[in-house]
Amino acid sequence: MIKNHKIAKVGAIAALAAAATFSLAACSSAADEDSSGADESSETSQVVAPTIVDVATLNGQTVDINNGSFVDITTGDTDPADWTAVVKDPAVVAFTAGGKSGDAVFNPGLQGTQAGSTQVELTNKTTGEVVTFTVNVK
Numbered sequence: 001m002i003k004n005h006k007i008a009k010v011g012a013i014a015a016l017a018a019a020a021t022f023s024l025a026a027c028s029s030a031a032d033e034d035s036s037g038a039d040e041s042s043e044t045s046q047v048v049a050p051t052i053v054d055v056a057t058l059n060g061q062t063v064d065i066n067n068g069s070f071v072d073i074t075t076g077d078t079d080p081a082d083w084t085a086v087v088k089d090p091a092v093v094a095f096t097a098g099g100k101s102g103d104a105v106f107n108p109g110l111q112g113t114q115a116g117s118t119q120v121e122l123t124n125k126t127t128g129e130v131v132t133f134t135v136n137v138k
Contacts, residue, residue, distance in 0.1 A: 050109070055083070055122065055131055062134045071110040071135065073098075073122070082126045083108045089118035093135050112137035 050070035053063060055078070063071055071093075075083060080098025087093055091114050098108035110120065115137050122131040 058122070058133050059131045060133065062136060064136045064138065065112045066138050067112045067115055069112050069137075073108045073110070075107060078124055078127065078129075080105060080107050082124045083122050084125060085110070086121045086123075087118055088120070089116060092116040092118040092137050093120065095120075110135060 048066070048069055050072040051063060051065050052072045052074060053061070054074045054076065056076055058073070065071060073083070075098065081100065083098060085095040085108065087095055087110075092112070093110040094113050096109045096111065098106050100106070108122070112135070117134060117136045119132065119134055122133075123129070
């Protein structure tokens, strides 16, 4: 009986070793599949940086963006909240006012909402400065 008991122990140890090896191999395969899947999805979900323009050089310019993209308008020494916009064709771009939220300061901006071209007139309500430019959305 002692001989059979030793065989049973050796068999149990061998079975555990095989199971452990199989589990590690399965984890490795799953990790490889997950990492390759994550690589593929990261290629299609890249964030596109906004087009950054300075209000001081924007007058008379044309800004080209893709549909869904953003135009970030830097306002120099002026308060971003002082700028308002009139968009000739609001179906082409949407204006977002600048301002503060807590400690953060946000620039005014535009988002392309449909292909087309429109004129935008920015006005600084404090200084009275008016900046007119065109946005082309592809």
